[in-house]
Amino acid sequence: MSVATPTRDDFASMLEESFSDGHSGEGQVVRGLVTGIEKDMAVIDVGLKVEGRVPLKEFGAKGKDSTLKVGDTVEVYVERIENALGEAMLSRDKARREESWVRLEDKFAKGERVEGVIFNQVKGGFTVDLDGAVAFLPRSQVDIRPIRDVTPLMHNPQPFEILKMDKRRGNIVVSRRTVLEESRAEQRSEIVQNLEEGQVVEGVVKNITDYGAFVDLGGIDGLLHVTDMAWRRVNHPTEILNIGQTVKVQIIRINQETHRISLGMKQLESDPWNDIGTKFPIGKKITGTVTNITDYGAFVELEPGIEGLIHVSEMSWTKKNVHPGKILSTSQQVDVVVLEVDPAKRRISLGLKQTLENPWEAFARTYPVGSQVEGEVKNKTEFGLFIGLEGDVDGMVHLSDLDWNRPGEQVIEEYQRGQMVKAQVLDVDIDKERISLGVKQLERDAAGDAAASGELRKNAVVTCEVTGIKDGGLEVRLVESGIDTFIRRSDLSRDRDEQRPERFTVGQKVDARVIAFDKKTRKLQVSIKALEIAEEKQAVAQYGSTDSGASLGDILGAALKKQGN
Numbered sequence: 001m002s003v004a005t006p007t008r009d010d011f012a013s014m015l016e017e018s019f020s021d022g023h024s025g026e027g028q029v030v031r032g033l034v035t036g037i038e039k040d041m042a043v044i045d046v047g048l049k050v051e052g053r054v055p056l057k058e059f060g061a062k063g064k065d066s067t068l069k070v071g072d073t074v075e076v077y078v079e080r081i082e083n084a085l086g087e088a089m090l091s092r093d094k095a096r097r098e099e100s101w102v103r104l105e106d107k108f109a110k111g112e113r114v115e116g117v118i119f120n121q122v123k124g125g126f127t128v129d130l131d132g133a134v135a136f137l138p139r140s141q142v143d144i145r146p147i148r149d150v151t152p153l154m155h156n157p158q159p160f161e162i163l164k165m166d167k168r169r170g171n172i173v174v175s176r177r178t179v180l181e182e183s184r185a186e187q188r189s190e191i192v193q194n195l196e197e198g199q200v201v202e203g204v205v206k207n208i209t210d211y212g213a214f215v216d217l218g219g220i221d222g223l224l225h226v227t228d229m230a231w232r233r234v235n236h237p238t239e240i241l242n243i244g245q246t247v248k249v250q251i252i253r254i255n256q257e258t259h260r261i262s263l264g265m266k267q268l269e270s271d272p273w274n275d276i277g278t279k280f281p282i283g284k285k286i287t288g289t290v291t292n293i294t295d296y297g298a299f300v301e302l303e304p305g306i307e308g309l310i311h312v313s314e315m316s317w318t319k320k321n322v323h324p325g326k327i328l329s330t331s332q333q334v335d336v337v338v339l340e341v342d343p344a345k346r347r348i349s350l351g352l353k354q355t356l357e358n359p360w361e362a363f364a365r366t367y368p369v370g371s372q373v374e375g376e377v378k379n380k381t382e383f384g385l386f387i388g389l390e391g392d393v394d395g396m397v398h399l400s401d402l403d404w405n406r407p408g409e410q411v412i413e414e415y416q417r418g419q420m421v422k423a424q425v426l427d428v429d430i431d432k433e434r435i436s437l438g439v440k441q442l443e444r445d446a447a448g449d450a451a452a453s454g455e456l457r458k459n460a461v462v463t464c465e466v467t468g469i470k471d472g473g474l475e476v477r478l479v480e481s482g483i484d485t486f487i488r489r490s491d492l493s494r495d496r497d498e499q500r501p502e503r504f505t506v507g508q509k510v511d512a513r514v515i516a517f518d519k520k521t522r523k524l525q526v527s528i529k530a531l532e533i534a535e536e537k538q539a540v541a542q543y544g545s546t547d548s549g550a551s552l553g554d555i556l557g558a559a560l561k562k563q564g565n
Contacts, residue, residue, distance in 0.1 A: 097134075187219045203222065297314075310336060462511070464485075476510070
């Protein structure tokens, strides 16, 4: 806007030029001459039939300073050639806006920054004055990081980048954030060039997350990961850091392409894992503090920066399927034994149960093989009974050790959970943590004793007492050993007509011959018929054959007569 005072001839020439250029129509920016100033209005002649009036405030600083004077040349926007009052409708603001659009479009095309002032807050962002043109600044484009208070940024000239322009709709979208990012990228690049891996620097904690802290190194941020804060376990960075705190860190890694910097604090201290094998030899018993509990075990701090793991399998001799949290709690002081040390992997395996006596060793010492014990039936399975014993250990009675004579599958049905049972210790395997028990061993093994004495050898003659009469034969008990067995109907006599169980009476004693005895299954077979046949053969052998003229009856009679004598 010129403030020179043109002559009347000059102004006539300008008006003629304006008309010749077609600027006299509505919706155009034209040049006019200030012909008068009345109170807060400027009277302007733009070469039309009538003059127009424009508020002085639209001339910005000039109006305020009252420097606008008659004879000045100004550019205004023609809204209407003539209104109801017979005046031209002119606007300096719209003229300035039109001028700004031309300049802004040129800068937008060239990708240049523009200067503006944030002057108002609207839904979703702010409005920015770009020297007459109004632009929209989305809230997300105000700064690199979200800011709560924008007041310090308002009414101050600052650079922006145009993201989008639509003159038809009158929309301009700008960003302050992209300008800051570019400036920061340049600044970061310069700072990174002056940093080296291994360098020790000071910074200020700018932000804290669950996984670490961002430290401002003077214009560029570095990440201090939680695992690099201390040699000991740090559950959350807030345990040792606060926002705004000044810290000394070492640069661990620098990515020159992304400008990402990794920092460390623990690297400034000596590594406590040095000579770890000397500090914590295998078998050493020490006291530590439980720092963390997981499904698979518990971590115990042995000294600052040194943690070991008690695996769930090393927590209890007897509680095999219990969550570690049922046995230990965080911050608890516990005695542990070092089981293994791996300096390369920075791992120490610890044992909690090893601080207590092995209950199987204690049981074996207190109850040697052959001892009698008593306990509660804890469980019944398809292969035996589990009995709870002293020291919170279990012993197992196998099916085969429940009864000398009856099948274990049948006998086990007589037992119930919670029932108290007496048993004998058969074996204690400390390494496999197994205790074998027997119930039948508390009773006399009649069959075993009889077999050992030779009573049940094959072809031996035994005396039996009839204890029961069945259609299929006789239930009998050996008189000498007390063993029960069964004589089948077909074994009651050689004579088919005499193979009738009903011809016998309960309590009657009969002789029979042992046919077979299975030491494993304890099954005994005896037969009256086999004894009769054997006696007949013996008689024939002693008194001759039937070819001598004597009948078989005579021979047997003679044999029986001789036995009677």
